[in-house]
Amino acid sequence: MVRVRFAPSPTGNIHIGNVRAALFNYIFAKKMKGQMILRLEDTDLERSSEESGQGIIEDLQWLGIVFDEGPHVGGPYAPYKQTQRLDLYREYALKLLESGHAEKDYTHLENETITESSSYAIRFKANQKKVIYHDLVFGEIEKEVEDFIIMKSNGIPTYHFAVVIDDHLMKISHVIRGQDHLGNTAKHVLLCEALGFKSPIYAHYSLTHGLSKRDASKSIRSLREKGFLPEAIINVAMLLGWYPKDGQEKFNIFNRLEEFDPKDFSKVNANFDEEKFNWLAGQYIREADIHKILLLAKPFLLEKGFINTSTQDDYLMGVIDVVRGNIKCVSEITDHVEYFFKEVNYQVESVREVLEKEESKTVLKSLYDKLSHEKELTAEVFQNIQKSIQKETGIKGKNLFMPIRSVLTGRLHGPEMYLVAPILGLEKCLSRINEYI
Numbered sequence: 001m002v003r004v005r006f007a008p009s010p011t012g013n014i015h016i017g018n019v020r021a022a023l024f025n026y027i028f029a030k031k032m033k034g035q036m037i038l039r040l041e042d043t044d045l046e047r048s049s050e051e052s053g054q055g056i057i058e059d060l061q062w063l064g065i066v067f068d069e070g071p072h073v074g075g076p077y078a079p080y081k082q083t084q085r086l087d088l089y090r091e092y093a094l095k096l097l098e099s100g101h102a103e104k105d106y107t108h109l110e111n112e113t114i115t116e117s118s119s120y121a122i123r124f125k126a127n128q129k130k131v132i133y134h135d136l137v138f139g140e141i142e143k144e145v146e147d148f149i150i151m152k153s154n155g156i157p158t159y160h161f162a163v164v165i166d167d168h169l170m171k172i173s174h175v176i177r178g179q180d181h182l183g184n185t186a187k188h189v190l191l192c193e194a195l196g197f198k199s200p201i202y203a204h205y206s207l208t209h210g211l212s213k214r215d216a217s218k219s220i221r222s223l224r225e226k227g228f229l230p231e232a233i234i235n236v237a238m239l240l241g242w243y244p245k246d247g248q249e250k251f252n253i254f255n256r257l258e259e260f261d262p263k264d265f266s267k268v269n270a271n272f273d274e275e276k277f278n279w280l281a282g283q284y285i286r287e288a289d290i291h292k293i294l295l296l297a298k299p300f301l302l303e304k305g306f307i308n309t310s311t312q313d314d315y316l317m318g319v320i321d322v323v324r325g326n327i328k329c330v331s332e333i334t335d336h337v338e339y340f341f342k343e344v345n346y347q348v349e350s351v352r353e354v355l356e357k358e359e360s361k362t363v364l365k366s367l368y369d370k371l372s373h374e375k376e377l378t379a380e381v382f383q384n385i386q387k388s389i390q391k392e393t394g395i396k397g398k399n400l401f402m403p404i405r406s407v408l409t410g411r412l413h414g415p416e417m418y419l420v421a422p423i424l425g426l427e428k429c430l431s432r433i434n435e436y437i
Contacts, residue, residue: 002034227330
């Protein structure tokens, strides 16, 4: 059975770049009807925290990545935190000492006198051995390995040692991880040989430029809080190392599982494209179920004081549907909807300049007159009125549309007015035109 794992260090929030490890492993497990394991590699005692570990779990669950085993769900190979497995690492390190594959290392003591009670690290004796192993993406890899520490003098295993022990005991069949581990794998192969373990199958995907762990704005937590949709993040993360064969950039990977194969990971490092990310994020916002966007938008609208708990959902859905074509994340909705909930400020200089033109005054008087004779305002009615004003006055283009937009919204840009006006309603449209005139 295919068993894969995501093994982050709980030292901060995960971001788009390192969430790929979780995603690629999860997609492979789904395709192969295998199992997905979460393991927290928390041996960096100074920086690891329970809070970070819990945050990683919550962010992954929000993305829709489900684990069969892990610290939050348990499993047959528990515990799934490395700090709770220290006795296991010590046991296997002693085996390597006994077999002669490792030796005690006192170099951390420098000039101190070494006694039987002195603490020691444990160093694996690689003897500059040349290791050859196969990677699903890069093919045959050859690397010479020098001796290296596997246990620190404080009893904490190094990454290289703990990961090999854990992968073996948790019966991991495939290790899918970033290309930065390509050279490390030779050490892991040697350790497997020395311990009598069967090496898992390795696949290393390319790295990503343009993303920094220190850039909190690209953490999954930050994107989640801003109201980006998980589907968009998954889509973008997939493109940073794997592409569907038809070249489509917008796709649901869960509908294309049969296409996914780690052998097809890109060997060339990817560049995070902010513009493409924003474009894709906007596409998902526009196509999402309106009720979903409504649920996500309400907290942002409440915080800004645009709505209260009695505001009708039907009205809100109309507003959201009109403006969501201009946003890439739900939090941005508050930048586009003020005129639906508050009075318009005509003192904005750019708006005032438009409205004070003689042509604008002609347009607005005609608009008021025509709206006054309507009983119901629909998109079709408003479009016909605009055409009628153009025909009667000869005013067209932005000289026609800009004053209408300015008087009804107090803005120079936004969604089509034939969509906006019906939501504002006949009474409010007349009131705003009359107030300015």
